[in-house]
Every structure is written in C-alpha cells, then in structure tokens.
Amino acid sequence: MEYALLYAEGDDPQPYDPAQDDIGAWVDDLEARGVSEYGERLRPEVDATTVRVRGGELLVTDGPFSEAKESIGGFDIIDVADLDEAIEIASRHPAARFARVEVRPFMQWPGAEPGARVVPRDLADRPVRGRRYLLLVISSPTGEADGDGDPEAWVSEMDARGARLFGDVLRPPADATYVRRRDGEVLVADGPFVEAKEWVAGFDLLEVRDLAEAIEVASKHPMARGGVLELRPLWPFDEHGDHVARLEHEVEVRDVRLEPSADEALAALAAAGR
Amino acid sequence: MPNGTPPGPGLPPEVGAALRRAFEGEWARILATLIRVTGDWDVSEEAAAGAFERAAATWPRDGVPRTPGAWLTTTARNLALDRLRRAGVEAGKVRDWLADAEAEGRLSGPPDPADLVADAGEPLQDDRLRLVFTCAHPALPMPSRVALTLRTVGGLETAEIARAFFVAEPAMAQRIVRAKRKIAHAGIPYRVPSPADLPERLNGVLAVLYLIWNEGYLASSGDRLQRLDLAGEAIRLTRLVAGLLPAEEDVRSLLALMLLQHARADARTDERGDLVALEDQDRSAWQADELAEGLALLETLPATPAPRSPYRIQAEIQGVHARAADAAATDWPAIARWYDELHTVSPSPFVELNRAIARGLAHGPERGLHDLRELERTGRLAGYHLLPAALADLHRRAGEPGAAAAQYARAIALAPTAPERRYLERRLAALVD
Numbered sequence: 181m182e183y184a185l186l187y188a189e190g191d192d193p194q195p196y197d198p199a200q201d202d203i204g205a206w207v208d209d210l211e212a213r214g215v216s217e218y219g220e221r222l223r224p225e226v227d228a229t230t231v232r233v234r235g236g237e238l239l240v241t242d243g244p245f246s247e248a249k250e251s252i253g254g255f256d257i258i259d260v261a262d263l264d265e266a267i268e269i270a271s272r273h274p275a276a277r278f279a280r281v282e283v284r285p286f287m288q289w290p291g292a293e294p295g296a297r298v299v300p301r302d303l304a305d306r307p308v309r310g311r312r313y314l315l316l317v318i319s320s321p322t323g324e325a326d327g328d329g330d331p332e333a334w335v336s337e338m339d340a341r342g343a344r345l346f347g348d349v350l351r352p353p354a355d356a357t358y359v360r361r362r363d364g365e366v367l368v369a370d371g372p373f374v375e376a377k378e379w380v381a382g383f384d385l386l387e388v389r390d391l392a393e394a395i396e397v398a399s400k401h402p403m404a405r406g407g408v409l410e411l412r413p414l415w416p417f418d419e420h421g422d423h424v425a426r427l428e429h430e431v432e433v434r435d436v437r438l439e440p441s442a443d444e445a446l447a448a449l450a451a452a453g454r
Numbered sequence: 455m456p457n458g459t460p461p462g463p464g465l466p467p468e469v470g471a472a473l474r475r476a477f478e479g480e481w482a483r484i485l486a487t488l489i490r491v492t493g494d495w496d497v498s499e500e501a502a503a504g505a506f507e508r509a510a511a512t513w514p515r516d517g518v519p520r521t522p523g524a525w526l527t528t529t530a531r532n533l534a535l536d537r538l539r540r541a542g543v544e545a546g547k548v549r550d551w552l553a554d555a556e557a558e559g560r561l562s563g564p565p566d567p568a569d570l571v572a573d574a575g576e577p578l579q580d581d582r583l584r585l586v587f588t589c590a591h592p593a594l595p596m597p598s599r600v601a602l603t604l605r606t607v608g609g610l611e612t613a614e615i616a617r618a619f620f621v622a623e624p625a626m627a628q629r630i631v632r633a634k635r636k637i638a639h640a641g642i643p644y645r646v647p648s649p650a651d652l653p654e655r656l657n658g659v660l661a662v663l664y665l666i667w668n669e670g671y672l673a674s675s676g677d678r679l680q681r682l683d684l685a686g687e688a689i690r691l692t693r694l695v696a697g698l699l700p701a702e703e704d705v706r707s708l709l710a711l712m713l714l715q716h717a718r719a720d721a722r723t724d725e726r727g728d729l730v731a732l733e734d735q736d737r738s739a740w741q742a743d744e745l746a747e748g749l750a751l752l753e754t755l756p757a758t759p760a761p762r763s764p765y766r767i768q769a770e771i772q773g774v775h776a777r778a779a780d781a782a783a784t785d786w787p788a789i790a791r792w793y794d795e796l797h798t799v800s801p802s803p804f805v806e807l808n809r810a811i812a813r814g815l816a817h818g819p820e821r822g823l824h825d826l827r828e829l830e831r832t833g834r835l836a837g838y839h840l841l842p843a844a845l846a847d848l849h850r851r852a853g854e855p856g857a858a859a860a861q862y863a864r865a866i867a868l869a870p871t872a873p874e875r876r877y878l879e880r881r882l883a884a885l886v887d
Contacts, residue, residue, distance in 0.1 A: 262643035264642075
C-alpha cells in the first residue's frame with residue numbers, strides 16, 4: 181500500500197539538533213528495503229508561490245497559502261505492507277523528532293490497474309529536463325463551486341507536454357495518522373475527526389522551464405478555481421559535506437526568496453504570450 | 455441485549471440460556487475469524503449476527519445443537535459466503551477462502567487451544583486478539599476505538615453503545631462507520647502487533663478497556679451513578695484479553711482492579727440510588743466471588759520492583775480495601791505508600807488528592823488537610839467537587855464542624871450528579887445533628 185509521508189511543522193516543534201539528524205541512514209534503510217518510490221526536500225515557504233483563479237482572473241502571490249495549513253518541509257512516497265510499517269518508517273525520520281510526520285494514504289481508484297504506482301518506475305532513469313516544482317493541491321472553501329472539476333483532462337495534457345511527472349489524490353485528513361517521536365517514545369495520533377477547512381488534497385510533481393511555466397500549468401488545474409494551488413521548488417541536498425556543514429551553509433538562504441517574485445513571473449508569462 | 459441474541463418472549467428458557475452462553479463464548483471468535491478470512495467487516499458482522507438470529511429461530515424447534523459454537527460458526531460462514539457471492543465477489547476468491555479456512559480448521563471446529571500456541575515471529579495467533587488490537591489502533595480517534603471495541607469485540611448494538619455514552623444513535627453509528635472506513639482506507643493491519651510494538655499497543659488496548667470501565671463505574675454525567683451494563687462489559691472484555699495474553703501483568707492487574715471495585719457495586723448505593731461512602735458500606739453486601747477472584751489475581755502478579763504500572767498500583771490499593779474486615783481495619787499507611795508510588799509513575803492532581811485523603815486517615819487529619827490546602831493553592835483542581843468534599847471530611851474528623859460545613863457547601867455547589875449532591879447534603883446535615 182502506498183503512502184505519502186508529509187514532513188510538517190507540528191503543534192510542538194522541538195529545537196533542531198544536527199547530531200540527531202540521521203536522514204542519510206534513514207534514506208539508506210529505505211533504499212535497502214526497496215520501499216521508497218520518491219522523496220524530496222522542499223525550499224522553505226518563503227519560496228512558495230500561490231496560484232488561484234477567481235472569476236476567470238489569475239491571482240498569483242508570493243509565499244504560501246497561509247490559512248491554517250501546516251508548512252510542509254518535504255515528502256516521501258513509500259510502498260509498504262500496511263499502516264504499521266508506514267508508522268515505523270515515519271517514526272524514524274528526523275522530522276518525527278523535531279516536528280511531526282503526517283502519514284497519508286493515497287486515494288485508491290476503482291478499476292486501477294493492478295500494480296499501478298503513484299511514481300513511474302523509470303522516473304529515476306529519466307534525465308532531468310527542467311526545474312522541478314511540487315504542486316500542492318489545497319482544498320479550500322473559498323473556491324468557486326464549479327471549479328471542483330475532474331482533473332483528468334489536465335493530467336492528460338500535462339503528461340503529454342512532459343510538464344507533469346506524477347501525482348495523485350490523497351485520502352482526506354480523517355484517514356491521516358500523525359507520528360512523532362519524543363524522548364525515544366513513538367507517539368501515534370489520529371487525524372482530525374472534524375475536517376479542517378483547508379487541507380492538502382493531493383500533489384503533482386512538475387518539470388518545467390521556470391516559475392512562469394509552473395504558474396501557467398497550475399492555473400489550468402481545475403482546483404485553481406475550486407481551491408488553491410501552491411508551488412514549491414525542491415531543495416536538493418547539496419555537496420557541502422555532512423549535515424552540520426550543510427546546515428551552516430544553508431542558514432544564509434533559508435529565509436530568502438530565491439524564486440522570482442510573482443510579478444516577475446507573471447510578466448515573463450505575458451511576454452511569452454502564454 | 456447483545457447483538458443477535460434476542461431470547462424473544464417465546465424462547466424456551468434453556469434455549470435462551472444456551473444462546474446467551476454461546477454468545478458470550480463465541481461471538482468475538484466467530485466475528486474475528488470471519489473478518490480475517492473475508493477482510494470485510496460489514497459482511498462479517500452481518501453474518502455473525504445472522505447466525506445468532508437463525509439459532510434463535512431454529513433451536514427452539516430442533517433443539518440446542520450438541521456443539522452450539524460449531525453450529526454457529528458454520529452457519530455464520532455460510533451466510534458470509536452467500537453475502538459475498540451475491541455481492542459479486544469473484545468465485546475464485548470465495549473458493550480460496552473456503553479452502554484456506556478448511557485447511558486451517560479454524561472455521562469448522564469448536565474453540566481450539568492451538569489458536570493460542572505461539573508462532574515464530576508473531577506472539578499469538580488468536581483472531582480475537584487481532585480484532586482487539588485493530589479496534590484499539592492508535593490511528594483511530596479514542597471515542598471510535600471505544601465504540602468499535604464494544605460493537606465488534608463485545609457484540610453490543612449501536613443503540614446500546616449510544617445510550618451508554620449519551621450520544622445520539624445516528625452519531626454513534628456514524629462514528630463506527632468512519633472507524634471501519636479508516637481501517638480500510640488507511641491500511642490499518644488486522645494483526646497482533648510485532649513484539650517490538652506490543653507493549654505500547656497493549657497500553658492502547660488497556661486504555662480503551664479502562665475508559666469503558668470508568669464510564670460504566672462512575673458516570674461522568676446524568677442521574678445514574680452506576681451503569682452496571684457497561685462496567686460488566688468492561689470486565690467481560692478484559693477477562694477475554696487476560697485469557698488471550700496470560701503473561702501480561704498489566705492486563706491481570708486491570709482485571710483485578712475492576713473485579714475488586716465491582717465487588718462493591720451493590721453496597722456503593724442505597725435503595726434510593728444514593729452514594730454510600732466506603733467506610734459506611736455493608737461489607738457483607740460485597741460480592742464474595744468477585745472479591746475472591748480479584749484477590750487471587752493479585753496473588754498471581756509477579757514481584758515486580760517499584761515503581762510498578764498504574765494499573766498494578768491501583769489494583770493493589772483496591773486489594774488493601776478488600777482485605778480489611780471493616781473500615782477501621784483498613785491499612786491506610788499502606789494505601790498512602792501506594793499513592794506515593796502512583797504519584798511517581800503517573801503524577802496528577804487527582805493522585806495528590808487521593809494521597810492527601812489516605813495520609814489524613816493514616817497519620818491524622820491535620821496531615822491530610824495540610825496536603826489538601828497545598829493542592830488547593832496550586833489551583834489545579836479548581837471547580838472539582840471532590841477537593842472541598844475531602845477538605846470537609848478531614849475537618850469533620852479533626853472536630854471542626856464549622857470549617858467542614860463551609861467546605862460541604864462548596865462541594866454541593868460543584869457536584870456534577872444528583873446522587874453525589876444528595877450524598878454531600880446528607881453529610882452536611884449529619885454535621886449539624
């Protein structure tokens with residue numbers, strides 16, 4: 181069974197301790213077990229770009245969609261036997277120590293091909309042709325009722341264009357499980373019984389030329405009208421030695437927006453005539 | 455009335471009794487096994503309930519079968535098969551299931567002690583344990599865990615559970631449906647946790663049982679002080695889990711705790727349903743069999759070094775009360791020491807309150823009053839009626855009726871149930887006499 185692990189700032193964030201950050205060993209273990217489909221770290225929310233379409237007008241803003249949504253710092257997609265195995269894996273991720281891990285099952289579609297996976301098996305072998313963005317699809321009551329359409333046509337179009345690498349819909353938050361580790365003890369909690377107004381309903385991984393194209397792709401998603409879309413650039417681990425050195429290097433760019441501003445991106449979009 | 459056991463008006467008493475026995479002994483086993491082999495909770499529940507309904511219809515005519523459990527199991531299996539076939543489940547899957555079930559011999563026979571044999575890798579293979587651990591999975595909200603455990607393991611009807619928890623029936627039904635959906639959608643496994651996870655997950659199971667117990671033993675609201683149906687259900691379920699996990703100290707401790715408290719149930723209220731304090735209870739009205747069973751369970755507990763688990767400590771405290779021939783003979787210093795230990799493993803203002811009372815009775819009212827005043831100063835029990843009630847009682851014992859009366863008045867104003875209010879009013883009145 182496939183799960184998305186979302187690394188989110190929980191309600192009791194702990195001080196980050198580099199000595200406790202054994203993300204390398206965690207990844208190695210996942211690889212060795214053959215349960216990992218894909219995983220990425222995301223640039224902080226300062227680099228988020230929010231895309232909405234309201235009344236036919238494209239609204240793009242710098243920064244995250246702020247209303248009561250957790251900040252997601254990264255994600256993994258795993259394929260394991262059951263929820264207990266997913267919890268066990270989630271509980272050993274450093275994010276479980278410093279924040280919390282949200283374990284979300286994917287929507288299981290009736291009539292899906294047996295053995296079908298969220299992430300194509302050959303993805304790792306494909307050359308990277310552009311910039312990759314995670315497109316978070318956020319369900320929000322502020323959207324237009326008629327915008328909640330079937331994204332099937334969007335998926336076909338973006339797959340054909342090569343702009344979408346994979347993606348899927350998540351089960352609602354009530355089916356989520358939250359995992360934390362405090363003082364060595366694994367704490368497992370149920371998802372919210374009463375659903376929040378806004379929640380991450382799914383995500384897609386885009387591969388595009390630049391932020392302008394990512395915005396254009398996002399704006400065509402039906403949930404741009406029915407909810408909110410948030411674009412997040414990836415933040416690959418770089419070559420700055422161990423994680424302590426990496427932390428020192430990254431601290432300078434952590435709170436800085438490296439992406440073009442929404443205005444610049446919109447201007448680029450207009451100039452390209454898209 | 456438990457699910458599927460309606461000894462209706464026309465049912466001969468011996469058939470009703472046989473049905474009830476079969477229900478108590480077989481419901482959880484039949485349902486748990488059906489869920490394992492079909493993977494479908496709803497089909498399994500309907501089939502299990504259907505088997506008991508069919509028994510109620512045919513046993514009066516044909517007589518009670520020689521092995522009622524096997525009869526019910528076979529009937530439930532056939533009903534489940536029919537349901538699956540009608541729902542269009544592939545014939546192949548149904549055939550596989552039948553072959554598996556028959557090869558394992560689980561579905562066709564009476565209770566099989568081999569179920570309890572430990573296997574490599576997994577501690578115990580009994581299907582009822584799978585059911586218990588799945589219903590109490592930490593990914594489910596606590597109210598859902600309680601409801602699902604009562605519904606599936608206990609076989610209670612949704613309406614009964616709704617009444618017991620003062621929840622509207624449709625809301626309770628929804629809670630159970632959502633829990634079952636989450637089990638399917640979130641991939642909650644139907645199995646006994648791995649040895650590494652077992653202690654933690656067992657704690658989750660015990661928390662569910664303890665919650666059912668507490669809800670039944672001391673109603674959190676309403677006019678009835680005790681709801682014996684729920685307390686009895688908690689004992690039945692805990693007895694089941696204790697039987698399935700005989701090596702677990704905490705399960706036996708919890709069962710002992712429940713039995714020793716339940717033994718006093720009849721003496722705990724008077725004929726008007728009002729509360730009778732422990733020291734005023736007629737000890738001859740305590741249930742001798744439950745006391746004996748509870749005390750015998752305590753004897754079986756290992757000599758674990760302190761600090762022991764909260765269940766163990768609370769059971770030991772009940773044991774001290776149960777062993778006292780009368781209220782005056784109660785070993786209060788021993789109880790005060792147990793509360794010291796409880797405070798180290800599970801500190802809470804409620805433990806401090808009980809410890810203060812025990813110290814007051816062990817070492818003189820002044821000692822207890824001192825602790826209670828300290829506790830009151832922290833403000834952590836503000837609004838809780840038992841704090842002024844304890845102050846009142848110790849002032850009374852200290853020969854300070856004025857101070858006692860003032861605290862009783864505070865306690866009466868805060869008491870959440872009518873019986874507790876009446877009890878405090880009587881204590882206040884007795885002060886004046």
